[in-house]
Amino acid sequence: MTLTPTRSSSAPAKALAAPHPREDNSPPASADARVVAWVESIAALTKPDSVVWCDGSAGEYDRLTRAMVDSGTLIRLNPEHRPYSFLARSDPSDVARVEARTFICSEHEDDAGPTNNWRDPAEMRPVLAKLFDGSMRGRTMYVIPFSMGPLGSPLAKLGVQVTDSPYVVASMGIMTRMGTAALELITADTEWVPAVHSVGAPLVDGAVDVPWPCNETKYISHFPETREIWSFGSAYGGNALLAKKSFALRIASVIARDEGWLAEHMLILKVTNPRGRVFHVAAAFPSACGKTNLAMLTPSIPGWTVETIGDDIAWLKPDADGRLRAINPEAGFFGVAPGTGPSTNATAVDTLWGNAIFTNVALRDDGDVWWEGLTDKIPEHLVDWQGNDWTASSGSLAAHPNSRFTVAAAQCPSISSDWDDPHGVVIDAIIFGGRRASNVPLVVEARDWEHGVYIGATVSSERTAAAEGTVGELRRDPFAMMPFCGYNMADYWSHWLEMGAKLRATGTAPRIFQVNWFRKSNDGSFLWPGFAENSRVLAWILDRVDGRAAGADTPLGWKPVADGIDTEGLGVTASQWEQLFAVDPEAWLAELESTEEFFAGFGDRLPEALTAQLADIRRRLKLAREN
Ligand code: TSX
Ligand code: MN
Numbered sequence: 001m002t003l004t005p006t007r008s009s010s011a012p013a014k015a016l017a018a019p020h021p022r023e024d025n026s027p028p029a030s031a032d033a034r035v036v037a038w039v040e041s042i043a044a045l046t047k048p049d050s051v052v053w054c055d056g057s058a059g060e061y062d063r064l065t066r067a068m069v070d071s072g073t074l075i076r077l078n079p080e081h082r083p084y085s086f087l088a089r090s091d092p093s094d095v096a097r098v099e100a101r102t103f104i105c106s107e108h109e110d111d112a113g114p115t116n117n118w119r120d121p122a123e124m125r126p127v128l129a130k131l132f133d134g135s136m137r138g139r140t141m142y143v144i145p146f147s148m149g150p151l152g153s154p155l156a157k158l159g160v161q162v163t164d165s166p167y168v169v170a171s172m173g174i175m176t177r178m179g180t181a182a183l184e185l186i187t188a189d190t191e192w193v194p195a196v197h198s199v200g201a202p203l204v205d206g207a208v209d210v211p212w213p214c215n216e217t218k219y220i221s222h223f224p225e226t227r228e229i230w231s232f233g234s235a236y237g238g239n240a241l242l243a244k245k246s247f248a249l250r251i252a253s254v255i256a257r258d259e260g261w262l263a264e265h266m267l268i269l270k271v272t273n274p275r276g277r278v279f280h281v282a283a284a285f286p287s288a289c290g291k292t293n294l295a296m297l298t299p300s301i302p303g304w305t306v307e308t309i310g311d312d313i314a315w316l317k318p319d320a321d322g323r324l325r326a327i328n329p330e331a332g333f334f335g336v337a338p339g340t341g342p343s344t345n346a347t348a349v350d351t352l353w354g355n356a357i358f359t360n361v362a363l364r365d366d367g368d369v370w371w372e373g374l375t376d377k378i379p380e381h382l383v384d385w386q387g388n389d390w391t392a393s394s395g396s397l398a399a400h401p402n403s404r405f406t407v408a409a410a411q412c413p414s415i416s417s418d419w420d421d422p423h424g425v426v427i428d429a430i431i432f433g434g435r436r437a438s439n440v441p442l443v444v445e446a447r448d449w450e451h452g453v454y455i456g457a458t459v460s461s462e463r464t465a466a467a468e469g470t471v472g473e474l475r476r477d478p479f480a481m482m483p484f485c486g487y488n489m490a491d492y493w494s495h496w497l498e499m500g501a502k503l504r505a506t507g508t509a510p511r512i513f514q515v516n517w518f519r520k521s522n523d524g525s526f527l528w529p530g531f532a533e534n535s536r537v538l539a540w541i542l543d544r545v546d547g548r549a550a551g552a553d554t555p556l557g558w559k560p561v562a563d564g565i566d567t568e569g570l571g572v573t574a575s576q577w578e579q580l581f582a583v584d585p586e587a588w589l590a591e592l593e594s595t596e597e598f599f600a601g602f603g604d605r606l607p608e609a610l611t612a613q614l615a616d617i618r619r620r621l622k623l624a625r626e627n
Contacts, residue, residue, distance in 0.1 A: 025051040027143075032186045035160055038194055039143050042162050046198060047134045048141035054169055056179015064166045072211040073167055074357075078367025083354035087369060088167055089387055090236055090360055094214040096402045097238040097245070099483050101218040104250070106487070107225055113488030114601050115478075124221055128230050131200065131219065135232065138203025139164040145183035146176035148248050148315075148329035153422035155261075155317050155327045157252065158186055161195040161242050165213075165235045168197060171357060174332040174406050176243045193251055195229035195242035222246060224254040224486050236359075237334060237404065248313045248329045250486035257487060257495045260502070261317035265480040267295040268310040268326055270416040270425065271542055274303025279542045282314045282326055282510075283431035286461050286477040289517070290530075292335045296347035296414050299535030301566065306535065307416035308347070309425060310409070311335065316427060318499075322507020325424035330409065337361050337403045339373040344531060347414045348405075349374070357406040360385040362398035371399035427510045428545050432479070433517070435461035437472070439587055440516040442528055442580040443537045443565075444557035445544055449500030451557065452512025454613035457493050458595055474591075476598055490605035497609050513541050514557065519580055527576045540565050554583055555620035585625035592618050 027036045031053070043051055054060060065086060068074040074086040104112040105121040112118035142163050149156025160183075163169060172178050186192050200215030218233035229246045231239060238245035252263035266282040273279070285291045295311035310328025319325045333351070337358065340348050361371045362382040370379055384390040385400045409415055418425055432455050434440060446452035460474040469475075476482065478489055485492050503509035515537055517530040540560050543549035551558030559581050567577065592614060599606050599614070 027053050028055075028180065028183060030180070030184045032183075032188065032190070034188070035145070035183070035186055035192070038160070039162060042196055043141055045129070046132050046136035046141060046164070046196075048136035048139050048164060051141045051143065053143045053183075054145070054173075054179055056173060056177075056181070060179075061170060061173055064170050068166055068170070071209065075363065077358075077369060081366060081368035082356070085354055085356045085358065085369075087361065087363055088357060088359045089211065089385060091210075091212040091214050092386055093216070094212065094234050094236045095360060095400055096236060097483070098218050098220065098234065101233075102220040102483065103222065104486060105221055105223045110605070111224070111487055111491075113490060113605070115482055115485070115489045119221070121223055124219075128219065128221060128232065131217065131232050132196065132198060132230070134204075135198040135200050135202055136164040138207070140166075142166065142169045144169060144172050144178055145180075145186065146172060146178040146243055147182040147185065148176060148243055148252070149327045150420045150422040151177055151181050152185060153327060153424070155315055155325070155424050156329065156422070157193065157247075157255070158182060158190060159193040159195055159243060159247050160186070161197055163197040163240070165197070165199050165240065167212075167235055168240050171241050171334075171406050172243060174357065174408055175241055175330055175334060177331050193227050193229065193247050195231070195247060197231045197240055197242055198233075199235050199240075200233040220246065222250045222486055224251065227251050227255065241334065244313070244330065244334065245484055248315070249481070249484035252315065252329075252486075253481070253484070253492065254486040256315070257491070260499070261315065262496070262499060264314045264316060265312065265484055266310075266314040266430075267291050267312065268314050268328055268425070268427075269295065269297070269538075270307040270309055270418065271538055272305045272307075273539070273542060273546070277546060279428045279545060280309070280326065280425040281429045281431060281538070281541070282316065282427050283433065284456065284459065284480040285433040286435065286459060286475070286480045288461070289433050289435050290339075290344070292333065292340075292348060293345045293531065294534060296345050296351075296412065297535060297538075298347065298414075298532055299538075300532040301535050301539060304535055304539055306414070306538070308409075308412055308414045309416050309419045317424070318503060318506065319423075319426075322503060322505070324427045324503060324510055326427050327421075327424040328409070328419060332406060332408050333412070334404055334406050337371040337374075337405050338397075338399050338401055340371070340405075341373045341375065344373065347412065351407055351412040352405055353411075355408060355411060358404070359406070360400035360403035361405075362390060371403060372397060429513060429541050430510045431513045431515055431541065432456050432459050433515045434459050434477070435464075435518045436516045437462050437518060437520040439584070439591055440514065440519065441554075441556065441559060441583070442517075442519065443513060443515045443540060444554060444559050445541070445551060446512040446514070446557050449504065449509050449512065450497065450609045451613055453493060453496045453500065454610055454617075455512060455514045455557075456496065457610055474594060488602075488605055490602035490607065493610060494605075494607045497607055511541075511545055521576065521579055527580050528572070529570060533570060536565050536567070536570075554581075555585070555588070555617060555624050556583060583621075583624065585621045588621050589618065589625075592621070
């Protein structure tokens with residue numbers, strides 16, 4: 001079957017010479033007829049000058065990146081310092097995910113729930129049809145088949161994204177298993193998720209292209225019932241790399257609910273204890289908690305090793321023996337650059353030696369990249385993320401605070417040999433974290449799965465900057481999924497509770513823990529050194545799983561007994577240790593009031609088990625207050 005190129009008569013002649021299109025636009029022979037028909041329908045709507053089916057080869061990546069260097073979208077970094085690497089500078093208006101323009105278009109508003117922006121699909125579809133009509137004129141439309149998870153894995157899912165951004169193609173090539181092999185897995189009865197992306201900047205009426213085309217109007221729309229993604233107007237991160245947050249979390253969470261598994265915003269670690277026993281841990285943290293740093297942790301304690309399986313997303317599914325197995329559905333890291341340095345995450349720095357795309361970081365005079373936190377010594381002169389001359393006295397940041405690196409997971413020195421095991425890894429422990437200056441102890445273990453789900457549902461960070469609201473106010477981010485759950489959050493909690501019941505019935509459910517690296521003393525200083533020292537907390541957690549660490553009862557769960565965590569050489573005083581685990585009943589009873597209010601927002605969809613958990617913790621706190 002041949003795809004007829006659709007050309008708008010008004011498209012300028014120059015745009016017809018799009019970057020290295022295949023000479024004919026015919027789909028590969030292996031392409032499934034439904035995929036071909038869908039691509040034809042999107043091309044008919046968006047009217048690109050040409051259509052290119054991506055094969056995922058190194059040659060294709062090379063051609064695309066060369067064309068982007070020629071067009072000014074990418075700057076090739078000095079190969080002596082950073083081989084096969086590029087810098088992209090985005091439009092200053094297109095620098096982050098836009099939650100206010102992210103929509104869940106379920107048939108019923110209640111199925112999106114109070115934490116999502118809901119739009120009636122009947123209203124959204126015509127809006128999108130109008131925006132996408134001719135939105136790719138003068139450009140090439142790329143077809144990107146991809147697998148989330150190892151090719152052919154029973155836990156993997158397939159998708160096809162079309163995009164008019166070669167930057168998105170190159171990024172998807174790093175972040176997913178992209179190309180011919182994924183396309184060949186799509187046959188007549190394979191489920192696959194279609195994702196349409198346009199930067200929304202057609203080249204018409206002689207318009208000249210810009211390095212980072214985008215549109216002021218943005219829509220990141222999800223249709224959970226038909227499992228479609230439509231994204232318009234942005235080329236940045238999760239707005240545009242639709243395999244990541246849009247597919248692997250928002251759409252996958254809905255598929256997972258229907259199929260009996262979990263799509264989670266979690267890193268995955270492999271940890272080996274000094275006796276050689278191997279454990280796997282999945283952990284959910286809200287933003288700005290250093291998730292990638294934990295995913296690449298180098299332990300400070302002897303005999304323990306930590307390896308990386310994933311840094312952002314985990315798909316978890318019970319196996320035939322009732323054990324929860326997890327894969328990292330991604331193939332790369334799309335990490336925040338600022339704050340990544342030899343003391344915070346030396347492994348990430350080593351991962352980034354080459355073959356990387358950097359977006360919105362600063363450019364050094366020697367053709368390498370720089371960002372705040374990469375080195376203690378600030379370079380004398382830089383070109384900042386907006387392309388302006390920069391010196392330390394400029395009074396601005398050289399790299400955008402949300403600037404990113406994109407790099408293959410396989411290149412990470414701490415990557416585990418089983419990171420791409422198609423069967424996934426058995427999860428022994430699940431950790432929920434948050435950035436809490438007060439109340440939340442360094443670590444506790446949940447009493448049981450229901451208590452663990454309550455801990456997940458109450459994940460939060462305290463606001464640290466006045467600009468974000470009242471300092472100290474809780475920013476709730478249940479399961480770190482607030483912006484990523486594709487359906488009603490209360491139904492998601494019910495699904496977690498049901499998964500626990502199933503795991504208990506057939507096998508062993510992972511144990512659940514809460515951690516907080518960010519508790520502060522009254523003088524405002526951090527009580528816990530964090531970073532590599534977090535290995536001591538991981539060791540306690542896994543000793544608990546191993547049945548070799550005692551726990552002491554608290555109203556919030558089981559804490560380490562005295563000397564349960566090795567603090568040798570840490571510089572944490574006895575008083576600081578006490579403050580790290582202090583439970584102030586009054587402060588906690590006040591927090592429970594706020595949690596009750598938050599829960600009430602979910603109305604009658606709130607699972608009874610969470611109301612019961614809250615009541616139980618309140619009872620325990622009142623008892624503690626009396627004693
Ligand atoms: O990533 C962090 N982790 C997890 C590491 C595995 N960060 C950085 C958060 C921003 C993304 C942390 N910051 C951690 C942490 O455990 N802890 C802290 C707070 C902290 C910062 C500095 C010091 C101690 C604690 N100490 C000195 O600066 C000397
Ligand atoms: Mn994330």
